[in-house]
Amino acid sequence: MQDRLAVFLVVFVCLTAIFSSVTFYIMSPRPAQPFMGFGVFSHQGLQGFVPSNMTITPPQTFDWNLTVTNRTNKEQFIMVIVRIGNSTTSSPNVTSPAPTPSELGKMQRFVSDGETSNIDFTWTIKSTNRTGDLVFVNLQINGQSVSSGPVGAVSGSKFRLIFELWTFDLASGSFQYGYPGEISQVGTWLQVWFTVSG
């Protein structure tokens, strides 16, 4: 009788372990690498992509969409910082943003997990002004007038619009460059080159 009970207990414990493991596996969330997608699109054009190396004759307006896709498994409070640069200004990278003086504006948005948010970005190059060899541009971004100064370019040289993605970090209570990756923040940025003629 005692042998039967012992056998029963051993089999029961083993089977409980097996069934509990299966339950744990079924109930555990699937592992997924967190990421955020970031894109600049135009309302027209081939597949909505913004052409790089544009030549702009002021005044000219562009109606673009900034798309931010959140796959980080949590809600994100994002900020897109728009900067202007030329061929010599240093670019952002995976760990650090571009230098601050070139900031033109910023846009904030809450993006749910699994969602793609479209942010309107309407910008106009209204005019240019020349100081010595350098050309500076006067812009209007989402209705607000800004100047490219102190960033200028030699006549005929290229400017670029730089878009950086920042996310709000609750621990520090401030926006941090990039999005929270598996180990550290992952810097994300885009740029569109253009030449101003006339």
Next chain:
Amino acid sequence: MLRLQFPTALACLLITSALLSSVTHPASGQSTQILVAKQDLIQAFESIQTAEQQGASNTDLLPLSIQLNTALQYEESAEILSQQGNASAAETYAVQSINLSTQVTVRAEALGNQAKNSSSYRTALAYSIAVALALLTTVVVLEANRIMRTARRRRLLKSEIDYGKREDAG
């Protein structure tokens, strides 16, 4: 002498600070609403993240995110109006933002608690089913012979007994 000077100095300091605060009151009062709106936005955002951690579904939380974006737009409008010197309109927008953010916080907390409770219930139910299945399987495995024997006996009892006498009588 020192005992008399200290309270006097303290009183002077208090009066000066009170005067300064009353002078700066209109501007600081208005910016306070915007500051509160900003803080409430962050609090609502935090409560949505907490609700997600507690197991609330994206489908339930999506409307809250949309509402929070509206609150953010109100807060941005309040800031622009404040910079333009339109204090009353700025305050109206800031209050609207605060109201929306508060609604989002309350709803997110409710959704989070609801999800947490149902998640605990689901987990308890799933593991109970696992243990019950383990028990059933153990019984089936160990008592398979007895079960089969009993089944065979029942089948035998149900079947008609053929004595072979009818043919003899005929």
